[in-house]
Amino acid sequence: MTAAAPARRAHIAMFSIPAPGHIFPSLEVIRELVARGHRVTYAIPESFADTVAETGAEPKTYSSLLSVEQEWGEEYLDQVEPFLEDNIRMLPQLAEAYAGDEPDLVLFDIAPFCARILARRWQVPALQLSPCMVGWKGLEEVVAQQEKDLRGSERGRAYLDRFQGWLDANGFAGFTPLEFMARPGRTLALIPRAMQPNADLVDTDVATFVGACQGTRAHQQEWVRPAEAAGKRLLLISLGSSYTDEPGFYRACVRAFGDLPGWYVVLQIGSRVSAEQLVDEGEQLPGNIETHSWVPQLSILRQADAFITHAGMGGSQEGLANAVPMVAVPQGADQFGNAELLAGLGVARHLPKAEASAEALRAAVLGLAGDPEVAARLREIRRGMAAEGGAPHAADLIEAELPVTP
Numbered sequence: 001m002t003a004a005a006p007a008r009r010a011h012i013a014m015f016s017i018p019a020p021g022h023i024f025p026s027l028e029v030i031r032e033l034v035a036r037g038h039r040v041t042y043a044i045p046e047s048f049a050d051t052v053a054e055t056g057a058e059p060k061t062y063s064s065l066l067s068v069e070q071e072w073g074e075e076y077l078d079q080v081e082p083f084l085e086d087n088i089r090m091l092p093q094l095a096e097a098y099a100g101d102e103p104d105l106v107l108f109d110i111a112p113f114c115a116r117i118l119a120r121r122w123q124v125p126a127l128q129l130s131p132c133m134v135g136w137k138g139l140e141e142v143v144a145q146q147e148k149d150l151r152g153s154e155r156g157r158a159y160l161d162r163f164q165g166w167l168d169a170n171g172f173a174g175f176t177p178l179e180f181m182a183r184p185g186r187t188l189a190l191i192p193r194a195m196q197p198n199a200d201l202v203d204t205d206v207a208t209f210v211g212a213c214q215g216t217r218a219h220q221q222e223w224v225r226p227a228e229a230a231g232k233r234l235l236l237i238s239l240g241s242s243y244t245d246e247p248g249f250y251r252a253c254v255r256a257f258g259d260l261p262g263w264y265v266v267l268q269i270g271s272r273v274s275a276e277q278l279v280d281e282g283e284q285l286p287g288n289i290e291t292h293s294w295v296p297q298l299s300i301l302r303q304a305d306a307f308i309t310h311a312g313m314g315g316s317q318e319g320l321a322n323a324v325p326m327v328a329v330p331q332g333a334d335q336f337g338n339a340e341l342l343a344g345l346g347v348a349r350h351l352p353k354a355e356a357s358a359e360a361l362r363a364a365v366l367g368l369a370g371d372p373e374v375a376a377r378l379r380e381i382r383r384g385m386a387a388e389g390g391a392p393h394a395a396d397l398i399e400a401e402l403p404v405t406p
Helices: 020-035 046-053 076-097 114-122 139-151 154-169 177-182 247-257 297-301 313-321 335-344 358-369 372-386 390-400
Strands: 011-015 039-043 058-060 105-108 126-130 187-189 207-209 233-238 263-268 289-292 306-309 326-328 348-350
Touching (some): 020 039, 020 046, 020 313, 046 058, 076 114, 076 139, 105 114, 114 126, 139 177, 154 177, 187 390, 233 247, 233 297, 247 263, 247 358, 297 313, 306 358, 313 335, 326 335, 326 358, 335 348
Parallel strands (some): 011 105, 039 058, 105 126, 233 263, 233 306, 263 289, 326 348
């Protein structure tokens, strides 16, 4: 008897949240699956439905408590409580949205972990598409210490107890909350191996690095270099989508690079800060700086000579994929570790927020952009990333998990 062949056309369901750093890494994988003839649905809030539809996937919208410019506190619980609350609300919405249209396989970002519950209900395989670091051997000790720390406060105990009750009620009683998060099962890491701490300790039977899956970002406009930037080096400055309320930092950038000979600057400031806040009353921005609430980052990085970034995982790997030296000014979450990692790779300077003066920013950019060793290291990393396979490799691995046909 010969083995059954994988289904050539399947219904694959992807689940994510309304955040560019969680959505964009998956889009080229989804586009590749659609091109191979699969029907792909994508659970996402309405604000990103058009972005998803551009890949050929079918949006299935739900209401989320999260937003692009989510306010995040500094405590660990400030970072995780909103995700638990959102997942509790999401679960019945998504169960209803897929009633009678259950998929053959579930893909899920790290944040909508209720997708694992749905996959178990539907008795279909599930794969996590992680846009950030994955677990490694030895992570259990870290998780145990985290749980101990949380149990030390009333708020922490309340969070864990609520999470545990939700898991118990939905078929995952064998997991503690932090184990559930740390052990998502089969995972495709949509990041380069170079951006993974303890990469040699990752269980490759569980997690596979497929590298950056960036594509063309056809849903975004292209950035066109203006005439006044001709022949000049290009600097992109962006703190991403969540940590943008930083007028003091942006003012330091204007002082550092305004009218700097030979340089042109694209400065993304988000929607909470206005260009008028970046200069003193009655003054105008220097002619070599353009500001925007949002920019097509990947398009600019393909032309950039330097990048000042908050060191989110998405921006970090986009900088690496385009061989752009970076000044990392982390703001929160995993960005501090990413900044250290980039600096350790020899392609960035880690500049803590409190030390990001105009003088320090200028010195860091000029030192990196003129360093041939940094340029050589970036080229080496870019070659390694290209060899990891990207979206086609990810699609191959996803198809290998599909149920077989008789």
